[in-house]
Amino acid sequence: MKARPLRFHLALLALGLLIPLVLFAAGAVDRFATSQRGAREQGMRETARALALAVDRELGQSIRALEVLSHSELLARGEYETFYATARTVVRSRQPWSSLALVDANGRTLLTTDEPFGTSVSSPLGLPYLREALETGRPVIVDYPVERMQGPPTVVVAMPVRRGERITGVLVALYSMQHFDKLWSEQRIPSEWVGTLVDEEGVILSRSRGAERFVGKVASPAFVANMRAHSPEGFFPARTIDGMEVFSAVSRAQVVPWTVVFSAPRAVFSAPMERSLLALLVAGLVCCLVAGAWATWVGRRITHPLRALARAATDSAATPAAFTNVGPTGISELEGLRVALARTTALAAEREAALRAKMREAEAARAEAEAASRAKDQFLAMLGHELRNPLSAITSGVKVLSIARDDARRERTRALVERQAFHLARLVDDLLDVARVSSGRITLQKGPMDLSECVRRAMAALESSGRTQAHRLEVDVQSTWLEGDESRLGQVVTNLVSNALKYTPEGGRVSVRTRVEGEDVVLEVSDTGVGLPPEVLPRVFELFFQADRSLDRSQGGLGVGLTLVKRLVELHGGTVRARSEGASRGSTFTVRLPRGAAREAPQPRVAEVLPGVGRRLLLVEDHADSRHLVRQLLEADGHTVFEAEDGLSGLAKARELRPDVVLLDIGLPGLDGYGVARALRDTEEGRGLLLIALTGYGLQEDRARALQAGFDEHLVKPVDIVRLREALAMREQQVGAAS
Structure with missing residues (x-):
């Protein structure tokens, strides 16, 4: 080399x-x-869209004016000469109109403002637009090609005249297409740009440049094909009829099948580049x-x-001093021997590489810490927002209940408070469930179940909450048996349907389907909502991820629902996939679960648990408000309820009152719920008690610890009255068995 x-x-x-x-x-x-x-x-x-709207507006005004004239009492009474005078006045007052004529159902021209009243005029019934107006009973707008008439192109508006349910004639208004030339002047189109109005056959009706040469001519076949291919709106390169290379924007009018073409020279686009x-x-x-x-x-x-x-x-005669006598070099490395220089350079390179590696590691660690801090801040902001919303509604609802005197208003407010309380509980449950799944602390309680029944129950719960009233629901489920945890799969269905309802505008459709495919059960939830951009799809199942980062957060949520869906499905050995055609085109979530060894056999239906007979209950709870509300619920079911606010007083009252059931909180001051339960079980009067734990600790190990301490049942706050009635029914069963 x-x-x-x-x-x-x-x-x-x-x-x-x-x-x-x-x-x-x-x-x-x-x-x-x-x-x-x-x-x-x-x-x-x-601009093209605005011009098309202007054309629609102009023609719409003509249609409305003709419709008013068609309902004239003069026409209904047959006073055609008086109507003729009115028509001439209208034509003079409306600048676009050049003439107005009345043709009866037999094709006779009864009058035209172009001729004196009573003048015989040839019958125009053979014209297609007249036949269409008489046959359909709807207004018809057409443009006359220039070769079929003298002068500039003309717009014809034909309006049927009715007498009752019968069509008695047609009002025909004519005005020059030159009236649409004002579109170009109003838009102040640059002189080198071109605005064109073209009908559906490609005939040029109006043009901002060279109108006298090109109006009435047919555009090139290639341009017409491009125009039709990009209907109703589009943008494409083209060549104008006078040979100019342009880019054209097209927009089709709604009232009449005309297209507005707005063209700019290609140099306008290429010159800046x-x-x-x-x-x-x-x-x-x-x-x-x-x-x-x-x-x-x-x-x-x-x-x-x-x-x-x-x-x-x-130099063979050089001495070691020769290397230092070459004069100042300005570079320290050149002052030593080549071997020393090479060694020094190698060591310096190694040190520099190690330093850079450490700097990269430190930079990566700092970036990771900053990202974690940002994620924490974003989550805390979302959590604060989502918790404050239901808390604000509950607080306001309580204030309304304190002042409302109308029963209907109080019932609406009570329902609102209940709905927001359930929403708040669900937010907390979702967060806890995600944490449990992530740490591997959820154990599935699998058994044979029908996924279609799970879907029906979830949909019934959503409908009863009023969340589905503004949407169209399509539920197409067939019997689909599998081995699964019915409660957790219910969460999957509820989260997916809630997500679809949340991001689907009012009037949109949400579809839920189940089917069997080979050895798998498939659940599919689709909607016609806002959809998902392609760049968002790979991240929809990430924890705390939300596509909408706007400050208004109108849709709400913490970004944990889909994460929980994915992890619960994976615990069942299944998969979940999101699919969308793009923004505003809806989304589809498909869950695929293995069937396992399930058999298609009916399961016994669990009857609804109603309030039982009145029992003596002791409620031990240190939170005064919660204790008061739970007491009201129990007394409404006919029970006699005694209260205690800490562990020691609860233990003393239990020994003194000897109740049938003790509802016991875990986190009590003085002596916790575990200690109270163990102390009661150690006494003779406490061995026959029904002990129920009411606690905010809901992990599987919390339940196991409660049962080990002597509790008969473990219920998680907020209290579910149906579940509480089931637990109290255990006592009635015990009493019945003893008797």
């Missing part, structure tokens, strides 16, 4: 550093030009020259001392 001077390599190094910068600048320029082009394209689309690239090229050349000069200057400062050291090393 041929050796090159050091200056050559320094120049290559400078170019190696410069070229990526130039490429980055070129990419930035290209992206800027692309964004500018996108902005121009959007502006042209909006060309200017930017030219400036970039000049700047790149200048930078290359500067880099070359800099590399030459630096190379001289390095090569001159190196040549002196080389000459000294090759």
